[in-house]
Amino acid sequence: MRKALAWFLFVLLALPAASSSEERPLVIKAVRYFSYPTFTRVVFETEAAAPYVLVASEDGQILTFSAYEGPLVLRAKLPPINDGVVKSMQLKEIAGRFSIEVSLGLAAGAAKDFVLTNPDRMVIDITRGSADQPPTAQPAESQAVIVIDPGHGGRNTGMVTGRGKEKSATLMLARLLRRKIKAQLPDMKVLFTREKGKSPSLTTRAAFSNSRQAAIFLSLHSSPGNDVRVYILALGADTVSRRSPPRRDFLGFEAESEQKKMLWGTQQAAHAQASSSLGWKLMAQLTGKKNRGPMQAPLVVLKPVDASAVMIEVGMKRNRTQVANAVVKGIAEYVRENR
Numbered sequence: 001m002r003k004a005l006a007w008f009l010f011v012l013l014a015l016p017a018a019s020s021s022e023e024r025p026l027v028i029k030a031v032r033y034f035s036y037p038t039f040t041r042v043v044f045e046t047e048a049a050a051p052y053v054l055v056a057s058e059d060g061q062i063l064t065f066s067a068y069e070g071p072l073v074l075r076a077k078l079p080p081i082n083d084g085v086v087k088s089m090q091l092k093e094i095a096g097r098f099s100i101e102v103s104l105g106l107a108a109g110a111a112k113d114f115v116l117t118n119p120d121r122m123v124i125d126i127t128r129g130s131a132d133q134p135p136t137a138q139p140a141e142s143q144a145v146i147v148i149d150p151g152h153g154g155r156n157t158g159m160v161t162g163r164g165k166e167k168s169a170t171l172m173l174a175r176l177l178r179r180k181i182k183a184q185l186p187d188m189k190v191l192f193t194r195e196k197g198k199s200p201s202l203t204t205r206a207a208f209s210n211s212r213q214a215a216i217f218l219s220l221h222s223s224p225g226n227d228v229r230v231y232i233l234a235l236g237a238d239t240v241s242r243r244s245p246p247r248r249d250f251l252g253f254e255a256e257s258e259q260k261k262m263l264w265g266t267q268q269a270a271h272a273q274a275s276s277s278l279g280w281k282l283m284a285q286l287t288g289k290k291n292r293g294p295m296q297a298p299l300v301v302l303k304p305v306d307a308s309a310v311m312i313e314v315g316m317k318r319n320r321t322q323v324a325n326a327v328v329k330g331i332a333e334y335v336r337e338n339r
């Protein structure tokens with residue numbers, strides 16, 4: 001219940017015994033958010049622990065986050081967020097004092113806040129849906145979302161061969177796929193995890209897909225030769241990655257504390273069967289053989305993805321148009337069966 005959120009929730013953090021009378025600023029150096037199926041988490045990472053206040057507006061639609069005593073200093077960008085639970089975050093100034101307003105969406109339920117240390121963070125969790133705000137209040141999305149993740153980008157070039165850089169190859173294939181899907185599958189909306197020159201972290205790519213409630217997630221990578229392979233997440237991938245040394249895109253967990261939390265990184269397990277089904281259809285179209293399934297690998301980018309998810313690794317020498325045609329056929333077949 002949103003009403004249960006106290007008017008003035010504040011937490012005083014380990015104030016040193018000999019606290020100076022000087023006002024201590026609350027310096028925010030990073031703001032992140034994570035869209036999980038059942039809740040959205042907003043994380044403010046601070047330079048040092050400092051008391052804060054979280055106030056809910058009377059109608060419960062806005063949470064205002066401010067420093068308890070000193071000024072609030074924002075040294076990070078507020079990420080664009082609009083996942084149904086949180087509509088937006090904005091920096092507000094009233095009489096020279098700054099605060100951050102978190103506007104809640106129709107799908108927002110109860111909110112709770114807490115503190116994590118090492119590094120110091122303030123966390124707000126807002127549940128998705130509640131008795132007085134049923135999730136059906138959300139406008140229905142008529143188009144199914146397919147998120148295409150062009151691997152690497154920006155300074156992260158990926159593999160470099162005589163035929164060019166992996167980051168460019170994945171983006172070109174992504175654009176080709178977008179054009180063909182638009183033309184052949186008008187029921188689907190294509191979104192990219194990155195544009196030219198950008199290299200979001202693997203966590204951000206997955207979080208983007210989850211925030212758009214994607215039905216399908218396609219991660220694109222390259223290999224040097226002429227092969228094309230489809231990978232799905234191997235269950236128990238952590239064990240695999242410890243035994244075999246990480247290779248190319250099969251990296252271990254990024255050292256980001258939120259990602260190691262119980263929920264983050266387990267989403268893909270619920271889609272194992274659907275991802276496998278998608279993988280088989282793509283392999284059949286790409287290889288022309290019905291008896292070759294997708295390979296399983298510890299793919300860190302897929303672990304937190306809350307959708308049918310595969311990684312396609314395309315040889316740099318392969319004809320890109322043929323690959324794109326086969327992938328679109330595989331997707332069309334998968335969508336037909338799962339409508």
Ligand SMILES: [Zn+2]
Nearest residue numbers: 151158221249
């Ligand atoms: Zn790659």
